[in-house]
Amino acid sequence: DAGVTQSPTHLIKTRGQHVTLRCSPISGHKSVSWYQQVLGQGPQFIFQYYEKEERGRGNFPDRFSARQFPNYSSELNVNALLLGDSALYLCASTEGNEAFFGQGTRLTVV
């Protein structure tokens, strides 16, 4: 079975641009969460979606938004990119309260 898949793996954006990151959960998992990991720190919670509904949101500005589709895949959108948004963005799908993470998307804002 495929694990959690994220795309793209790397991308470079310019300040002020918009970015969309994508995640496909493990087959059968209905919950997807997004985390931001800045270099040298632990991941920080951004969003959780379950059955297409937002269940939780971390302490991130409104520039960050997400959605979940009927097939349980998810998108994370970030508007008006700042240099400080440069990070590894991790997606996790959850089953029985155990989280399984993808390989992440490395976003660099220049």
Add this chain to the structure above:
Amino acid sequence: KQEVTQIPAALSVPEGENLVLNCSFTDSAIYNLQWFRQDPGKGLTSLLLIQSSQREQTSGRLNASLDKSSGRSTLYIAASQPGDSATYLCAARYDYKLSFGAGTTVTVRA
């Protein structure tokens, strides 16, 4: 506030030595605690999950303990190998989100 701390931030040991990694959390109302491994620039690999009602969990050379009352978890890795070199993260689950420590970076010298 649900804070998770990992000490030390880094350690280096000779091959064959046992590893002891510490994790502490401020809010004992956890659902479970999960240990992850992260290789440089990569995603998170789940190592062990301990439910809040459990005291320990074992997988091969890995053993993790949980003491909710004192807000502590410990990951033991027996007979370390150079391939164990990585960053180890612990994460406490509070309802829909994981709160992570900053990790302990382990180097096993051959």
